[in-house]
Amino acid sequence: MIKIALVSFGKIARDQHLPALRNNPDYQLLAIASRNASLDGVAHYKTLEELLEAMPELDAVSLCAPPSVRYEQARLALSRGKHVFLEKPPGATLSEVEALTKQAKTAGVTLFASWHSRYAQGVAPAKAWLAERTIKAVQINWKEDVRVWHPGQAWIWEPGGMGVFDPAINALSIVTHILPKPFFLKEAALQVPSNCQMPIRAQLAFDSDGVPIQADLDFLQTGPQTWDIHVDTDAGRLTLSKGGSQLYINGQLEQEGPDEEYPGLYVRFAELIRSGQSDVDVAPLQHVADAFMYGRRELVEPFEDQ
Template sequence: MSSTPVPIAIVGIGKIARDQHIPTIAADPNFRLAAVVTRNHPVEGVPAFATITDMATAMPEVKAISICTPPRGRLDLVREAIAAGLDIMLEKPPAATIGEAEAIAEAAAASDVVLHATWHSREAAAVEPALAWLADRTIRNVAIAWKEDVRVWHPGQEWIWESGIGVFDPGINALSVLTRLIGDTVLLETAALRFPSNRTAPIAADLTLSAGAIPIEVAFDFDQRGPQTWDIVIETDGGTLTLSAGASKMAVDGTPVPVADDPEYARLYRRFHHLVTTRTSDVDFSPFRLVADAFMLGRRETVDAFDWAS
């Protein structure tokens, strides 16, 4: 823990910033919310600026930014932050395309700033205990069901239906946990993507993946009413591991295993502070590549139109 909190700014004040980033920073002694960069949604009591450059010029004491905008346009924001010498946290997904994500990583690597391309679900309480449990076991197969209601988690947010996003906005969380547990050897075999007739992004997807000889079946749905489902079931030669509630809970052969009650974003910001302190970047695009591959190989199906009010 540092004796002086790092002054940080948030870029983009939407639902995720208000639900997670702002309260997490407020509770973290390692950071102080010093400014926001937004054109439409100021935060009471916090200086607001239209651009990163404006903020950095007026408040040179700010040392880091957390970019919480929709993925399009991230490269320009990162370049602007690098020019101002700011360390950077990126909310997932890191960019709109693989090419843009790689350009972001290259720009940061060529500078002196720290880049943390985050995957908040990797910080869920059961992920590291699960990784430890799997260490001396052989995985036989994996099944993922990640199903939630877009109306609850992204009410009225039209950007979620831009090309390349849709159900993969939550689905990439599952892929981030999967690649943490199994590694970046996961490959896409097949994909079926279901697009509402009035949208350019899928509302559901079924993927077949593999990691060497390990078969992996994935079901994503963005139209799940009632209870939400965020489950990963891993069968091994030493029992069945189940991660539920977004990998915040763990069970082995149906018996719950206690894990720490530690919020994802609290762990995320502790990780960012460690990276800033050690001047180390953390950039892993393996979950993002699987999404891109799904769009490259995916068989497109058209389903009923999506309406926010339905």
């Protein structure tokens, strides 16, 4: 069994990582490292440093803290010979992720940059279907309510928090996975609240060998949430809906199933550890970085959390 610890124990760790680990016989959860949260029956430490000192037998860590602090945590764990699972996005900057990739290779341990949306039920069959079609256009509509998903989380509006790109990078992780050809940013508009550092809405235009790819991103959608990707092809329209959990071909539901994104991630992590490999795909983060570098910023009304 892979002896593992969770570092940071907030909502994503409780709701997704914990049940995925408990239901996978490849893992034994040894400890939690968190300043403010613990779990009955599991050893608890305030910091990763304390954890690593107390448990040399540990094989791996899953880092669930915000990306602004993830590099130092990953660097420390890798230096102690631990395999590292990185929540998305894998780092606050591309340079950080590159440095960690080199460190993991030198240390001979696994580094896994996880993209959970790629493990949604409809994504693999969508990739296979598109591989045999000619793609004509792509439309991404990723709209959710930040007050529902990140209530009171001020870090998301600070540098490194990514704002609307925190959820939208999930869409980019899917599109970079299912499209057979690479694509590049041509134009972007970022709407930034006057009291924030990160955008609350964005519109992106990409190109892939003449194929237009449009993205409409919104962090202020109320009511039903929208996580849809439409791909027009020579054989009709493919739609991934509800974050990739539903696959439609020409309006007909072809694939749907339970949420197995994080269980899929941990299966992959175990495979990588046993094969002595790493998996660090930075393509989704590259597109976000391009948007910040190349996008036109527009100041909009201040954001109030309540």
